[in-house]
Amino acid sequence: MAFDPPTLLTLTIAIAAAAAMYLLIEWRSARDSALPCWAAGFATITIGSSLSLLRAYGYFTVGIWLANGLLIFAHWMFLLGVIRFVGGQASRSWALLPLVWSLLLLLPEGPESSRLYLIVNSLLVGAVSLRASALLRLEPDLATVGTRQLHYVLMVHGAFYMAKAAITLLPGTLIDLSVFRGVIIRVSLVEGVMAILLIALSMTGTVRYRRESLIKRLAESDPLTSLYNRRGFEVRARRSLTNASADNPGALLLVDIDHFKLANDLHGHAAGDFLLVTLSDLARQILPEGALKTRLGGDEFAFLLNDTSAQQIQRVGDELRERFSEVAAKAFITPHPVTLSLGATLFSHPPKDLTALLEQSDRALYEAKRNGRDRLEVLAND
């Protein structure tokens, strides 16, 4: 089966239209602001490729100038989508693209104009694609399989267009845009079909991976305090428990707000929420880096520390208690002071299991409550 230019263009039109529809449908559920830009890019390719077919009927301005201009615009929409995806700002210099392209209208018709059209078109598409690819070279903790795939696909696509510009510059290269003559134009049409397929697949993959990691993050975090919830705690705690040793002791600190119900009942639910957020903010400020911070539920929190000591636990616990009761006393008047009770377990080898460790810290916490609240009790797990 011969892949003549009209067949390849028709394939491009069909795939680009399907990609635009697919990305728009994805947008209805993912609501990622990159998706409408990418869908608009593919819709533009559909229109541009349809107009390209008109050059066979002698409509050169529409079939060549406008169609190739739309190809540049489509890639710019892809770039804009990438900018939105990574949360950046579009540079104003890209506004020069239509101006540069409009200047080509001054060229007389003929093979040399075809060459210049192709060179300018290739350089602009290549530059825009390479810029989008560069923006997707993300830090390892932000990159996903999807972003890496899109980064490489756009890089190869951009490099192809840059190479196309260089080859077109060589003397003797046959190019006639008016009838799609010349190896470069034909190879470019084949590359176009493959590129839009790969770009569309990587774009949907990129958004899907991000949505999945967002869902996972939401499932493992507490919406009020943004700390981990019990589920997130269980997943992460198991990993850090296995690292405990005599040289790297760990500690589990359970924290419960005293007379929390009083603050809630006397000053409303918002007052209770304020206390919960205050405690989580203090935990972020006071606990050492790398500590696992969790709201287990209600007014109970769990903090898991690595490479710690009895002295550090005492210091952290005292600072949490003092600063929390200071804020609570300033914020609300209650018949009994709203303070913190803390129960900690120190362990110098991996505990039997997480449940046993939680139960032990819970016993320490109970002791703190029984001994009058607003205090820390520590148990050693040896």
Ligand SMILES: Nc1nc2c(ncn2[C@@H]2O[C@H](COP(=O)(O)OP(=O)(O)OP(=O)(O)O)[C@@H](O)[C@H]2O)c(=O)[nH]1
């Ligand atoms: N504001 C607010 N209240 C909550 C939330 N989740 C649970 N609670 C309330 O937390 C209270 C639990 O309080 P307890 O720990 O049983 O009572 P307490 O007064 O702290 O008792 P002690 O710990 O013995 O001092 C209940 O009134 C729940 O309604 C929440 O997300 N926001």
